[in-house]
Amino acid sequence: MPPYPYTIDNGLGERLTFVRRIxxxxxxxxxxxxxxxxxxxxPMHVHHFEDEAFxxxxxxxxxxxAGEPPAFAGPGETVIFRAGEAHRFWNAGDGDLRCSGWIEPAGNVEYLLRELFASQKRNGGSRPDPFDAAFLAHRYRxxxxxxxxxxxVRRLVFPIVxxxxxxxxxxxxxxxAPAPLDRPAGPSPVTPPIAGPRRAVTPAA
Incomplete structure (x- = not known):
């Protein structure tokens, strides 16, 4: 693993800087x-063990x-996605979107993102190579x-690929490649009260 901090870029407009682990x-x-x-x-995805915040x-x-209308957040606002919540996010503005954030417990997400971004960049800044995508998605399912x-596709096609x-x-x-996790590294997550809004900060226009 590279020393912190380091940055990865998928060539598709997303750049991540991993700052530290605590x-x-x-x-x-x-x-x-x-x-x-x-x-x-x-695109829409789910972290089965991890909470994620921006x-x-x-x-x-x-x-x-999943199942909720789109919403929006601006400077100073925090959005939290709980483990098991299918979600997606995007830059809804005209300029760059900059966020700080965290994911807990981290598991193998750092390795997964690093390898997916590298595959996308090798593939000309488009989708990751199909063999890479199938391996990573299946191994860390x-x-x-x-x-x-x-x-x-995830259950039948990916194993064949x-x-x-x-x-x-x-x-x-x-x-x-690190071994996949079959359960969280620590105690089962207990959802605490969230400071600030969890759901839509600004209703969709």
Whole structure:
């Protein structure tokens, strides 16, 4: 793992700086900063063990939880996504979106994002290579799911692609990939009261 702080860039308008890890009773809390270009952001996904938070420093954050209308947050406002909540976010403004944030417990999210971003950049700043995407999504499915991808693809197609990738020698770079987690590193999360709004900060226009 590179020394902190370090920055990754997917070539699609998202740049993440991993700042530090802090020990907590639930495992490590990973703190970072993100810069997102207008319109950019990840598709709908879910962290099965981890809580994730963003505090807007500059710009307009658009976000959506599955089954809820889109909402927006501005400078000084914090949005928290709890473990198990499918969500997405994007830059809803005309200029750069800058946020600070954290994810807890961190699990393998740092490795997963680092490898996904690297694959996207190698692939010309578009989607990650299909073999890379299948390997990472399948290996870490206990921690993270890209719900924008149909369930049958994740459950049936990805294992076939991974098996083919092994036959073709596609995964030498993942020889030291950390083992996936089957449960949180610390005690089961207990949702505490949240300071500030959890849900829509500003109703969708």
């Amino acid at each position: 020990a907590t009773p639930r495992g490590a809390r990973l703190e970072g900063k993100t810069l997102v270009a207008p319109g950019a952001g990840p 505090t807007v420093a500059e710009g307009r954050l658009g976000y959506e939880r 206990s921690e993270f799911s890209m719900t924008a991808i149909p369930a049958f 991974v098996a083919l990738g092994h036959v073709l020698g596609k995964y030498a770079a993942y020889a030291d």
